[in-house]
Amino acid sequence: MLKKIFIPVLLVVLSSGNSFAQQSRTQAMGGLTYSILDRDNHLIPSDLRGNPAWLFVNEKETYLRISPSLGNSWGDYHRKYDSEGTLDASAAFTGIKTLGDLGTFYGFTSYNYENRRDYYRTLKKDTYAGEAFYFTDTTSGNFWYTGPQVQLMYSWPVFPGLYCGGSIYYEVMNGLKERYVYAKTIYRDLRTNFGLAYNIAENFILGASIKYTSSQEAIEGSDVNLMDAEVKNYRGETYYVSSRASSVTDKIQKQGFTVGTQLYWDDGEKTYLSLQCNYNPANTKILKPYKSIADVEEGYSAFEYLDIQFKGQYHVNENFLLGLYAAYYNDNSWSRASLSDLLIWEWKIKRIVGGIGSTYKISPALLVGLEYEYSSANVDSSKYIDKAFSKFTSGDHLVRAGLEYNLHENIFLRLGFNYGKIEHDILNGGNNCMSYKVTGGVGFPLFDLINVNANIQYITLSPGSSANLYRNYLKGSISIELKTF
Amino acid sequence: MKYYKLFALPLFLLLLNSCNENPPVVQEGYAVLKIVAIGDTSLGSQVPQYALLKNAKVILTSEYGSMVKYTDEKGVLTVNGIPSSTYSISIRKTHPSFPNILLVGNLTDQVVTSGKVVVDTIKAAQIANTGIAINEIYSCGPVNSVFFFYDIFFELYNYSDEIKYLDGMMIMRVSGNSAGKGAGADEGDDGDIDGVTYAYKFPGNPGEKNYPFLPNTFKVLAVTAIDHRKTVPSSIDLSHADWEFYNQYSTADFDNQNVPNLINMRPDNHTEFLVGLNSDIIMLSSGVDSNWEDGIDVNTVIDAVEYRGSATIRKTADPRIDKGFVVGPSKYSGKSMQRRELGVDTNNSTLDFEIIPVPTPGRQ
Structure with missing residues (x-):
């Protein structure tokens, strides 16, 4: 029953990883997270929650990274309004320019393409965003979303030990459904982020950041055959208000803040610890046009996300790294018919969530890693209008394993594997789900100026109740890093 | 030291943003609606004799669409947890002794709110249970810019469990009688519906059994039974209609030889059976009273539907043939007026009909 509501958590988690952290290397190693030394996977605040202040210290080299990616998903294990499958592709460009004492500049842009095959009735871009409102027509059809993303970030030292940074992110996306009601979507997303980081002591950093997000999705449907467009505004999952007109529109406006603090400490030798806390209140408004002169609030959803995350690494010796992870998430939401x-x-x-892991250098050429995570989720859902109530606990297990083999000089071969057991899949609704992930990748230099990292991932997820029901994902990306530009 | 103050900024903004809206106190889904259905079961008496209507069909209509429920053995319907809205409620039940009489009652603008119990009684009155209803009226014309509106059709539906016969039945446009009470009214209160403009009839005479109408089937009556898409692409194909209005007194009316004809009963009328695009009254009668000049006996009316271009226009049809009216679609919008639920005729077009985006001749 709660398959609709975990998405916001997932979105927050995904968005929390700053886009300048490509993590191509660790992705190819099964997604090893906290027990591996990796340039893109530091413990310092900029990677913990996108505090832009630490960019100045975090990035010391100028480079340009080009990252094309391609992904596909298919399979019948999905929610009602999910597509039969999705093909997505993007080309991203990330640039770091160090300006000495003047600071460090970061730029990111990408162009994204997404084709959702047989997208069932829903006209919203993020159908399962935790709100109690759905906007549908009467057909399933392919949906295309295309558009660019741009992010600019700048960080500079205010004085030795105090760093300041800010970033702005903007995304525009056009959506188009190929079948009745031929919905057109214009989606824009604006995020601003401001952060400070201060060296309280030599190896002790305190960071704080505040992020503001605002997005709007405007959907318009009209039949090309000049017939009426019929749409349904769902309040909950059962009841809807039908609308018919030559043109029908809907707007979804979202805004929110994320206030975060980060602590980082290391002993300068073996131990690295970080702690972060983020509080994110947000809301969504569903707006319908009223007599073509104003928008009326049809529905309102409020969200409140809180997370506290701890990461620690301990270098037992130069070949053996031990990692720890612990997190607490508390997410609440309510929706009203306005x-x-x-x-x-x-x-x-x-x-x-609790996790432990380690990486070990078996030989100078071979690095292996293993992580285990256990998470326990308490879910309490009351869908008053649908008379649907559920309360349960899900205990989930995840094992990550990965290796990196140095074939020759800077040429690396990487492999990884994940095994997950999910008691209640609150994303898709299944019980006793199994997930498997196989990853692979290579890394090699070109002409001493270019580093290439490529990875490919195959993920399959299926509920324990049905062997023939599954959802598969195949993703691949290449990261081409130019050391100078 | 002053730089420490900078860290207070996020906390300040946090407090600022904590002014989130509070959730509503009342939860949706806790409304209770209790309807007691009683019906006038008197026979030939001026004094109503009300009895509880057990197992009566109850149609609840709101912005969420229609729901069909049934009363219990005590004639009571209790619904828990319906969404809060303003409801129109209709009850419908065959007379316990005479199946040709329907007991029909309505209640409109009933506000149902979560957390509250609404109790009300609906009194059902008697109407003729003919088994045939006008199911769809398409008259506004297709989407076009040349003022084309000749693809008019009417659809009948046999909602009974038995074969009905169309022999001698009449279908009329009732838009005259502009003076007095208006079109479709009983001028002079003599039990006749006045203002018949056009009157066409099925072949034969009432009581004959040459033109069967099978249960749970449709009959499409086309003004001109041709494929209108050849004229206006956004129009519809009526070449396979079941019946065609044919004015034998007109020299220009097209006749599709493959479709049987409804015959004009007014020799003074030389036009086709054209009706108002979004405002008119359509009436079907048994044909027992065929003298349209002094009005059609209200007891012979099988079904009638009044539709108007605006909700504020005065209703004129006698409430015995239609208690409400449909707000018709815009002219040249290609929309149609169709009964919400097949065979659910509560004698109130306001409740019974809805506007659908495209006409559906021969189907729901």
């Missing part, structure tokens, strides 16, 4: 001012949905998820 015109009647009635509470229609309410959900809460509390999740604790």
Whole structure:
């Protein structure tokens, strides 16, 4: 029942990883996260939650990284309004320019293409975003989303020990459905981020950041055959208000803040610890046009996300690294039907995560790693309008394994494997799910000026109740890094 | 030291943003609606004799669409947890002794709110249970810019469990009688519906059994039974209609030889069976009273639907043939007026009909 509501958590987690952290190397090694030394996977605040202040210290080299990627998903294990499969491709360009004492500049741009095959009825870009409102027509059809993303970031030292940074992110995306009601979507997303980081002591950093996000999705449907467009505005999953007109529109506006603090400490030798806390209140408004003169609020959803994450690394010796991870997530949301001012949905998820792992250099050429994570989620959902109530606990296990083999000089071969057991898949609704992930990749230099890292991942997820039901993902990306430009 | 103050900024903004809206106190889904259905079961008496209607069909209509429920053995319907809205409620039940009489009642603008219990009684009155209803009226014309509107059709539906016969039945446009009470009214209160403009009839006479109408089937009556898409691409194909209006007194009316004809009963009328695009009254009668000049006996009316271009236009049809009216679609919009639920005729077009985006001749 709660398959709709975990997406916001996932989105926050995904967005928390700053886009300048490509992590191509660790992705090819099964996604090893906290027990591996990796340039893109530091413990310092900029990677923990995108505090732009630490960019100045984090990035000391100028480079340009080109990252094309391609992904595909298919399979029948999905939610009602999910597509039968998705093909997505993007080409991203990331540049770091160090300016000495003047600071460090970061630029990112990408162009994204996404084809959702047989997208079932829904006209929203993010259907399962935790709100109790759906916007559908009466057909399933292919949906295309295309558009660019741009991010600029700048960080500079205010004085020795205090660093300041800011970033702005903007995304525009056009969506188009190929079948009735031929919906056109214009999506824009704006995020600004401001952060400070201060060296309280030699190896002790305190960081703070605040992020503001604002997005709007405007959907317009009209039949090319000049017939009426019929759409349904769902309040909950059962009841809807039908609308028919030559042209129908809907707007989804979201905004939110994320306030975060980060602590980092190391002993300068063997131990590295980081702690971060983020609080993210946000809301979504569903707006419908009223007599072509104003938008009326049809529905309102409020979200509140809190997370506290700890990461630690201990170098037992030069070949052996031990990693620890612990996290607590507390997510709440409620939705109301604005015109009647009635509470229609309410959900809460509390999740604790604990993980341990290590990497070990078996030989100068071979690095192997293993991580184990256990998470426990308490879910309490009340869908008052649908008379659907559920409360359960899910205990999930995840094992990551990876290796990196140095074939010759700077030429690396990487392999990885994940095994996951999910008691209740709150994303897709299945029970006793199994997930498997196989990864592979290579890394090699070209002409001493270019580093190439490529990775490919295959993921399959299936509920324990049905052997023939699954969802597969195949993704690949290449990271071409020019050391100068 | 002053730089430490900078860290207070996020905390300040956090406090600022904590002014989030509070969730509503009342939860949706806790409304209770209790309807007691009673019906007038008197026979030939001026004094109503009300009885509880057990197992009566109850149609709840709101912005969320229609729901069909049934009363219990005590004539009571209790619904828990329906979404809060303003409901129109109709009850419908065959007379316990005479199946040719329907007991029909309505309740409109009933506000149902979560957390509250709404209790009300609906009194059902008697109407003729003919088994045939006008199911769809398409009259506004297709989407076009040349003022084309000749693809008009009417659809009948046999909602009974038995074969009905169309012999001698009449279908009429009732738009005259502009003075007095208006079109479709009983002028002079003599039990006749006045203002018949056009009157066409099925072949034969009432009581004959040459033109069967099978249960749970449709009959499409086309003004001109041709494929209108050849004229206007956005129009519809009516070449396979079941019946065609044919004015034998007109020299210009097209006749599709493959479709049987409804015959004009007014020799003074030389035009086709054209009706108002979004405002008119369509009436079907048994044909027992065929003298349209002094009005059609209200007891012979099988079904009638009044539709108007605006909700504010005065209703004129006698409530015995239609208690409400449909707000018709815009002219040349290609939309159609169709009964919400097949065979659910509560004698109130306001409740019974809805606008659908495209006409559906021969199907729901």
